[in-house]
Amino acid sequence: MKEHAALRELAAGAALDDLDPLERRLLDVHRARCAACRVLEREFGDVLANLGLTAPTRRPPVELRERVLRAIKEPDRGVTSMGMAGDPGPEVSFSE
Amino acid sequence: MPEPTLSQADERRAEEAALLARIAARDERAVEDLYRLYSGPLYALAYQVTRSERFAQDVVQEVFIAVWRDAGRFDSARGSVGAWLFSFARHKAIDVVRREANVRKRTADVDLEFEEAPDDVHDEAWLRVRRETVRAAIVQLSDIQREALELAFFGGLTHVEVAERLGLPLGTAKTRIRSALLKLRDLLGESLADTGAGELPAGGDRDVTGIET
Numbered sequence: 001m002k003e004h005a006a007l008r009e010l011a012a013g014a015a016l017d018d019l020d021p022l023e024r025r026l027l028d029v030h031r032a033r034c035a036a037c038r039v040l041e042r043e044f045g046d047v048l049a050n051l052g053l054t055a056p057t058r059r060p061p062v063e064l065r066e067r068v069l070r071a072i073k074e075p076d077r078g079v080t081s082m083g084m085a086g087d088p089g090p091e092v093s094f095s096e
Numbered sequence: 097m098p099e100p101t102l103s104q105a106d107e108r109r110a111e112e113a114a115l116l117a118r119i120a121a122r123d124e125r126a127v128e129d130l131y132r133l134y135s136g137p138l139y140a141l142a143y144q145v146t147r148s149e150r151f152a153q154d155v156v157q158e159v160f161i162a163v164w165r166d167a168g169r170f171d172s173a174r175g176s177v178g179a180w181l182f183s184f185a186r187h188k189a190i191d192v193v194r195r196e197a198n199v200r201k202r203t204a205d206v207d208l209e210f211e212e213a214p215d216d217v218h219d220e221a222w223l224r225v226r227r228e229t230v231r232a233a234i235v236q237l238s239d240i241q242r243e244a245l246e247l248a249f250f251g252g253l254t255h256v257e258v259a260e261r262l263g264l265p266l267g268t269a270k271t272r273i274r275s276a277l278l279k280l281r282d283l284l285g286e287s288l289a290d291t292g293a294g295e296l297p298a299g300g301d302r303d304v305t306g307i308e309t
Binding site: 008009010012013015016017018040041042043044045046047048049050051052053054055056057058059060061064065067068069071072073 | 127128135141144149152157174178181185186223227234248250278
């Protein structure tokens with residue numbers, strides 16, 4: 001059915017966050033009553049995770065593990081350079 | 097009456113949901129388990145998007161902070177753990193890229209390298225198999241579909257920027273990218289069900305802690 005094909009395309013768009021407001025509305029209305037498309041959206045999550053796995057291997061430094069385990073115990077400290085408040089903690093980065 | 101056999105995918109989903117339940121119960125060992133399973137691939141994805149060791153590390157840290165904070169709210173009916181982790185990591189990486197002053201440079205110079213990295217041979221077998229499966233599917237996309245999808249996924253660009261980079265009207269670019277994703281889903285279809293796409297084994301002693309660089 002041509003209409004459903006278009007909605008499957010919207011589901012793909014949702015997975016990649018490219019829906020405009022009208023598309024978003026159309027999809028929201030449809031998915032509320034279409035189990036197949038809800039399943040499709042879940043599958044897209046796994047497809048994208050698989051796609052993510054094809055990034056070339058790059059291993060994190062050993063120190064990252066301790067840094068992460070410490071960070072979860074003290075969520076307001078030792079956090080990232082990505083705009084969060086608190087003590088930046090030990091520098092484990094490399095100059096860019 | 098015989099019990100229905102769970103597919104591998106169902107088993108992994110259950111194992112990973114259990115892992116998150118342990119994390120929600122504040123089991124730090126479970127976080128270590130999750131880190132061992134996922135830190136390598138998440139770091140690789142974050143680096144591919146951000147092209148920065150420092151920011152890739154930040155992204156991985158943000159992912160695990162979020163897991164620690166939100167594990168109790170994870171709803172396995174809505175998707176797999178792997179799907180959530182990769183989606184979160186990718187969005188954080190894109191946030192970093194957008195925040196950086198070289199967005200204009202990236203729009204012009206995004207260059208996605210997918211040659212086999214020298215240390216691929218040291219990856220765990222399951223990761224190699226999964227990656228080979230996906231790559232085998234990706235090459236079945238047309239060149240322009242593959243280019244569009246990889247740019248949309250790894251490029252750290254908005255879909256408007258992707259369309260510009262491809263030299264296409266926005267609608268055409270979106271259709272091409274979405275069609276590529278639909279086709280990839282269809283190509284992976286069987287293996288998604290059988291191997292638990294996006295989900296990594298919850299057990300075993302796979303060590304993905306980092307080496308150098």
